Amino acid sequence: MNFKEQRDLFRTKKVSAKEAVQESIKKINGDNLNIFINSFQSEALKQAEFIDNNFDKFKDAPLSGVPIAHKDIFCTKGLPTTCGSKMLENFVPPYDSTVIHNCNEAGSVMVGKTNMDEFAMGSSNETSYFGPVSNPWNSDLVPGGSSGGAAACVAADITSISTGTDTGGSIRQPAALCGVTGLKPTYGLVSRWGMIAFCSSMDQAGPFSRDAFGCAALLDAMASYDSKDSTSTERPDKNFENLLDKDFGSLKIGVIKDIDNFGINPDVMESYEVSKTVLSGLGHELKEVDFSELSTGICSYYVIAPAECSSNLSRFDGVKYGYRASDQKDISKLYMETRSEAFGDEVKKRILIGTHVLSAGFYDAYYLQAQKVRRMIKNKFESIFKDVDLIFMPTTLDQAFEKNRESNDPNRMYKEDLLTIPANLAGLPAISFPNGFKNNLPIGGQFIGNYFSEDLLLATTNRIQEVSDWHKMTP
Amino acid sequence: MDKIELKNLLFLARISADEKEHTKIIKKLKNTFDLIDEMQDLDLSDLEPLNNPLELNNVSREDVNNDRNSKGEFLNNSPESDEDYFLVPKIIE
Numbered sequence: 228m229n230f231k232e233q234r235d236l237f238r239t240k241k242v243s244a245k246e247a248v249q250e251s252i253k254k255i256n257g258d259n260l261n262i263f264i265n266s267f268q269s270e271a272l273k274q275a276e277f278i279d280n281n282f283d284k285f286k287d288a289p290l291s292g293v294p295i296a297h298k299d300i301f302c303t304k305g306l307p308t309t310c311g312s313k314m315l316e317n318f319v320p321p322y323d324s325t326v327i328h329n330c331n332e333a334g335s336v337m338v339g340k341t342n343m344d345e346f347a348m349g350s351s352n353e354t355s356y357f358g359p360v361s362n363p364w365n366s367d368l369v370p371g372g373s374s375g376g377a378a379a380c381v382a383a384d385i386t387s388i389s390t391g392t393d394t395g396g397s398i399r400q401p402a403a404l405c406g407v408t409g410l411k412p413t414y415g416l417v418s419r420w421g422m423i424a425f426c427s428s429m430d431q432a433g434p435f436s437r438d439a440f441g442c443a444a445l446l447d448a449m450a451s452y453d454s455k456d457s458t459s460t461e462r463p464d465k466n467f468e469n470l471l472d473k474d475f476g477s478l479k480i481g482v483i484k485d486i487d488n489f490g491i492n493p494d495v496m497e498s499y500e501v502s503k504t505v506l507s508g509l510g511h512e513l514k515e516v517d518f519s520e521l522s523t524g525i526c527s528y529y530v531i532a533p534a535e536c537s538s539n540l541s542r543f544d545g546v547k548y549g550y551r552a553s554d555q556k557d558i559s560k561l562y563m564e565t566r567s568e569a570f571g572d573e574v575k576k577r578i579l580i581g582t583h584v585l586s587a588g589f590y591d592a593y594y595l596q597a598q599k600v601r602r603m604i605k606n607k608f609e610s611i612f613k614d615v616d617l618i619f620m621p622t623t624l625d626q627a628f629e630k631n632r633e634s635n636d637p638n639r640m641y642k643e644d645l646l647t648i649p650a651n652l653a654g655l656p657a658i659s660f661p662n663g664f665k666n667n668l669p670i671g672g673q674f675i676g677n678y679f680s681e682d683l684l685l686a687t688t689n690r691i692q693e694v695s696d697w698h699k700m701t702p
Numbered sequence: 703m704d705k706i707e708l709k710n711l712l713f714l715a716r717i718s719a720d721e722k723e724h725t726k727i728i729k730k731l732k733n734t735f736d737l738i739d740e741m742q743d744l745d746l747s748d749l750e751p752l753n754n755p756l757e758l759n760n761v762s763r764e765d766v767n768n769d770r771n772s773k774g775e776f777l778n779n780s781p782e783s784d785e786d787y788f789l790v791p792k793i794i795e
Binding site for chain 2: 318319321322414415428429454457458460523525526527529530537541544545546547548549550551555556557558559560561562563564566567570575576578579580582583586592593595596597598599600601602603605606637638641642652653654655678
């Protein structure tokens, strides 16, 4: 069931919040794809009863009476928050993150926390301490990552909406691989307070749903100015759900020149070409734009993200919260053994890379150069957006791939983020939506827009979804 | 990167690794740096580094206690604490 149908059933009193939650819980208990790290069934039923008992208060809220799953990166007061790591396996935060608070206020009911790559570092959900998530379309394949559980949750119809975070593509890539819609908002639109940090200058939370409608409603709930996050921005005075039907007229849509040089799978290219004809058919003008610098974004990302991660994850020392190695007799060994025992291999690798690029002697060659590449990418986007309203391209190079591919070729996995990373470096909003099927597997396309153009991204995607059925396909 | 450099790096990052693993770790790091090094040929000397995508302003608030933090709750999250303190192994012999 899609989000709108589910919310309408609650608003018209045909299905209570409690009944909707019971249905989700039934599906969670039957899940064999390892989508959830924890589910909170008694708490969810209690909250659903509260919403049912206060129907008039919640009736018009953006997410009224709808079950939701949150990525296990958002702190939940009194309920475990693991971030996919042994380090936080038993961590129970003393507060709610702003995203959780906002979603609760908007009338949704949290049924559980979804599986993810450890500390959001990964593109396949295989680095999770709690085991990999399987793709609902084919359980031999990965769902993408790092928000793989969140995307799989919506694809498997356990909930109609879920939250995720996107640092280098961690919402859009799993959305593409699982056949759902996912939006990475403009950096600063959604508060990062209480969201466990990986790369603070790129981390951004956003919504998953089957379609643009669900993403718009969830974004309405998630986005808010938050004085507790110093990078939070004043929210534009927009209601994304109401703006879904706004007529933005004929748009100029940029398509990347020579994009097939980036190693995109022919099936993905074919869907991309079909989507371009759909866009033309809707009256939009396609304009070729040069973005030959696009592929250098990945070099910049794999310096800046590990650098910030090595700094952010230095807080995990076995002293204040989280895992502690037992029987350590001196403080230095306590730090070292705690971190070695509780971080997985990918996290350790990124901490080492980050520590190296920030160390004296390498800072200029790596960190400073990466920040200049970041400036170059941002400048390039600014010049492109002088000529076009949106950029359209595939979300990923490939469809969902087999598990364990990373062990054979780790750089292949990193390159999986080639088309998603540039929007993170520049802090731009981008949306991925299903735009084709091959081999009984979904394919995703993405729009990248200018700062705070979420309304345009959502409305344009919504228009495509009015004339196509890719988003309605279910595993 | 050689084994001495790796040992220093592991210490800086406060991560321990069995010496038998060192060759494997060096290989993995080298593999990633091969990817990163593709940016080294770019001449970007005329560009300013960018550390955050948005123009940021300082955020300040009144210098008053907001009662947001709860000492007891934080201490309860510690692996080991005693009254008002986090407990750690002896630091000075």
